Amino acid sequence: METVRIARTAVDTALFHIDRPYDYHIPPGMNLEPGQRVIVPFGNGNRRTEAMVLAVVEESNAEKLKSVIELLDTEPVVDGNAIRLALWMNDRFYCTAYDAFRAMLPPDIGTSRGSKRASDKVERIAALAQPLEEVISYYDALPRSAAAQRGILKLLMSGSIPVAELLEYSGASAPTFRKLVNNGIAVIEEVERLVIPEPPVSVPEITLNAEQEAAYTGIVKLTERKNACCALLKGVTGSGKTLVYIKIIQRVIADGGQALVLVPEIALTPQLIAVFSDYFGERAFVLHSALGVSERREAWRSIRAGFADVVVGTRSAVFAPLERLGVIIIDEEQEYTYKSENSPRYHARDIAKFRCVQHGALLLLGSATPSLETAYCAAKGSYESFTLKERYNKKTLPLVEMADLRAELRKGNDSTISEPLAKEIAKNLEAGEQTILFLNRRGFHRVSLCSDCGETRQCQNCSVPLTYHAHNDRLLCHYCGFSAPREGRCSKCGGGLVFFGAGTQKVVEDLNVLFPGVEIMRMDTDTTGYKGAHKELLKKFSRSKVPVLVGTQMITKGLDIENVTLIGVVAADMMLYVDDYRANERAFALIAQVIGRAGRGGKPGRAVIQTMSPKHPVLLQAAMQDYDSFFESETQLRAAQGYPPFGEMIMLNLFSGDDEVLMRICAALRDEIDNAVKELGLEVRIFGPASARVAKINNRYRRHITLCGKADITTRRYVAALLRGFRTNPANKGVVIYADLHPNDF
Numbered sequence: 107m108e109t110v111r112i113a114r115t116a117v118d119t120a121l122f123h124i125d126r127p128y129d130y131h132i133p134p135g136m137n138l139e140p141g142q143r144v145i146v147p148f149g150n151g152n153r154r155t156e157a158m159v160l161a162v163v164e165e166s167n168a169e170k171l172k173s174v175i176e177l178l179d180t181e182p183v184v185d186g187n188a189i190r191l192a193l194w195m196n197d198r199f200y201c202t203a204y205d206a207f208r209a210m211l212p213p214d215i216g217t218s219r220g221s222k223r224a225s226d227k228v229e230r231i232a233a234l235a236q237p238l239e240e241v242i243s244y245y246d247a248l249p250r251s252a253a254a255q256r257g258i259l260k261l262l263m264s265g266s267i268p269v270a271e272l273l274e275y276s277g278a279s280a281p282t283f284r285k286l287v288n289n290g291i292a293v294i295e296e297v298e299r300l301v302i303p304e305p306p307v308s309v310p311e312i313t314l315n316a317e318q319e320a321a322y323t324g325i326v327k328l329t330e331r332k333n334a335c336c337a338l339l340k341g342v343t344g345s346g347k348t349l350v351y352i353k354i355i356q357r358v359i360a361d362g363g364q365a366l367v368l369v370p371e372i373a374l375t376p377q378l379i380a381v382f383s384d385y386f387g388e389r390a391f392v393l394h395s396a397l398g399v400s401e402r403r404e405a406w407r408s409i410r411a412g413f414a415d416v417v418v419g420t421r422s423a424v425f426a427p428l429e430r431l432g433v434i435i436i437d438e439e440q441e442y443t444y445k446s447e448n449s450p451r452y453h454a455r456d457i458a459k460f461r462c463v464q465h466g467a468l469l470l471l472g473s474a475t476p477s478l479e480t481a482y483c484a485a486k487g488s489y490e491s492f493t494l495k496e497r498y499n500k501k502t503l504p505l506v507e508m509a510d511l512r513a514e515l516r517k518g519n520d521s522t523i524s525e526p527l528a529k530e531i532a533k534n535l536e537a538g539e540q541t542i543l544f545l546n547r548r549g550f551h552r553v554s555l556c557s558d559c560g561e562t563r564q565c566q567n568c569s570v571p572l573t574y575h576a577h578n579d580r581l582l583c584h585y586c587g588f589s590a591p592r593e594g595r596c597s598k599c600g601g602g603l604v605f606f607g608a609g610t611q612k613v614v615e616d617l618n619v620l621f622p623g624v625e626i627m628r629m630d631t632d633t634t635g636y637k638g639a640h641k642e643l644l645k646k647f648s649r650s651k652v653p654v655l656v657g658t659q660m661i662t663k664g665l666d667i668e669n670v671t672l673i674g675v676v677a678a679d680m681m682l683y684v685d686d687y688r689a690n691e692r693a694f695a696l697i698a699q700v701i702g703r704a705g706r707g708g709k710p711g712r713a714v715i716q717t718m719s720p721k722h723p724v725l726l727q728a729a730m731q732d733y734d735s736f737f738e739s740e741t742q743l744r745a746a747q748g749y750p751p752f753g754e755m756i757m758l759n760l761f762s763g764d765d766e767v768l769m770r771i772c773a774a775l776r777d778e779i780d781n782a783v784k785e786l787g788l789e790v791r792i793f794g795p796a797s798a799r800v801a802k803i804n805n806r807y808r809r810h811i812t813l814c815g816k817a818d819i820t821t822r823r824y825v826a827a828l829l830r831g832f833r834t835n836p837a838n839k840g841v842v843i844y845a846d847l848h849p850n851d852f
Contacts, residue, residue, distance in 0.1 A: 116160055116192070212265075231294070257276035421446060556602070675700060694724050694736050775795070
């Protein structure tokens with residue numbers, strides 16, 4: 107019997123419960139290779155759908171197969187390594203295979219439109235506002251007449267994109283896009299375009315101190331093995347890890363390799379980008395979602411063509427098409443931003459490990475405060491470990507003072523600035539030195555409370571209180587964007603309103619009372635979302651020597667300003683008492699990082715931590731930058747509870763517009779999982795069902811069930827089968843479900 111050529115494909119619109127390879131007949135004369143994209147007829151209606159060719163095979167029994175309609179790429183856009191990576195992601199992260207490919211490619215990679223020049227202006231960026239599963243559900247429910255909305259969502263499913271280019275490529279109108287925004291499906295963010303600056307004529311030769319040299323020598327030996335391995339470079343803040351990175355990259359390039367450097371968020375680390383540009387010039391490329399579609403496409407193609415020695419980028423850059431990878435460096439590896447919140451819900455560290463195995467490369471994880479998982483692997487010898495205990499050029503760590511807020515209240519001080527912190531700020535003002543105050547909450551007051559009935563003003567769409575913002579005198583929801591005017595009296599009983607809790611705006615107001623006439627800058631999402639982008643604010647703070655900067659988490663890393671000698675942690679307690687097993691870890695990392703911003707020049711640094719719990723062990727450990735003690739105590743807690751790194755977590759997230767239906771389905775699902783655990787002998791504990799931390803967002807109720815224990819292949823395959831069966835059960839209509847391995851929030 108005569109054989110015919112068959113394309114085995116991953117189809118774009120295949121939801122997880124029907125996701126599998128689909129075979130199509132290749133028409134005579136069409137030359138296909140694995141890694142090319144095609145258009146195929148899919149489903150009962152034979153919709154024209156994009157697909158990725160996984161393999162080309164010959165079979166004799168292909169009479170009933172549909173045929174490939176069109177070839178989109180003249181050459182493969184992914185290679186064999188990328189195909190194997192996508193299929194591994196499909197198995198591990200409960201995503202479709204095409205979701206995995208979508209994460210690897212810039213949006214609209216096949217377009218023939220001309221590229222636009224990069225701009226350094228602030229730009230409006232469109233992105234999805236809901237999990238991909240919910241967006242797909244919304245997409246499938248759209249009527250045939252909503253083709254323009256479908257076109258917009260198709261592009262947004264590939265990643266964020268400038269609004270202007272979204273409308274251009276989709277052909278949709280601005281009102282059509284606005285409809286998706288108003289429905290809570292899409293969101294507009296305003297970000298600064300970042301372009302690597304031109305390199306100077308010459309750069310200084312890097313001189314390493316003894317500790318750095320020892321770390322460099324040991325790490326280079328690992329790269330010379332040409333076998334996959336992982337190492338941790340743990341160094342206190344200001345120890346010069348970046349200089350070690352550069353020397354290692356220079357060596358890898360000299361040996362014919364390429365380097366990939368991941369940072370938590372490029373907008374927060376402009377100094378690092380400039381440094382890499384200085385040393386590697388036009389052979390250094392940036393990959394970041396804030397770049398336009400044409401710019402990302404151009405950078406991606408240049409990297410794939412072999413023009414890059416170094417790629418610097420955020421989480422998605424882990425897929426950069428480098429073929430001679432010698433080292434992947436993940437800086438500040440403990441940051442939660444390395445975990446994707448949309449399908450595929452991968453952690454960049456896991457992808458980096460897989461790619462290093464493929465290329466025989468080194469994965470180097472750098473941090474002053476490593477994640478517990480990474481530190482545990484280093485402690486038991488799975489990772490090599492190198493330590494920088496001293497600051498570069500022997501600079502001393504800041505001296506830290508605890509300010510007891512209980513004593514402040516007893517003295518009648520209800521300001522956000524304690525007396526000890528105020529005294530230290532006054533000293534800095536007199537000496538002409540700069541101060542940074544850290545509070546991980548924007549806004550003015552957190553919530554309004556009725557002094558008579560205790561009622562708080564809630565968002566009409568979400569189960570969260572509205573936050574008061576003084577700059578526009580309105581109450582705002584930080585989840586869905588709903589806003590309302592501030593009321594003078596309680597809408598329920600007419601009682602008087604009081605405000606409690608404080609944000610960055612309130613801190614600035616209190617500082618203005620204490621230090622009238624002193625210039626104070628504020629840096630949070632309210633001040634960096636439009637005109638004042640990160641780069642301009644930091645440049646002004648540094649060059650103009652503005653006396654005080656008040657900011658949220660975005661000021662805790664990436665700042666190296668010599669004249670900053672004082673750090674104030676305004677409200678340390680709000681980071682500790684959070685219903686999440688990672689609360690201590692995140693609090694330690696944030697406080698240690700922000701304290702490390704002080705005393706990086708020739709002058710010694712100081713810090714004041716304001717807290718109701720001045721003897722809390724995590725605060726004392728962070729104040730001393732004593733990571734080893736923190737690791738010892740925290741791992742004991744984790745081991746007793748079976749939490750990572752001593753167990754793995756898979757969270758099943760469920761959404762519905764009807765909370766009663768959702769509760770009923772969650773209860774039935776829990777019973778089903780209980781039975782399966784007993785029958786299959788799964789080594790897991792089951793938590794829930796429970797409401798999510800924010801139980802309702804955009805009028806969608808949210809609950810979850812969590813499996814904690816051994817996420818081996820049997821457990822993962824059971825969860826995958828459960829997801830497939832859930833979607834095909836008519837009783838679950840209207841309820842969205844997805845699984846998340848190692849969720850950021852628990």
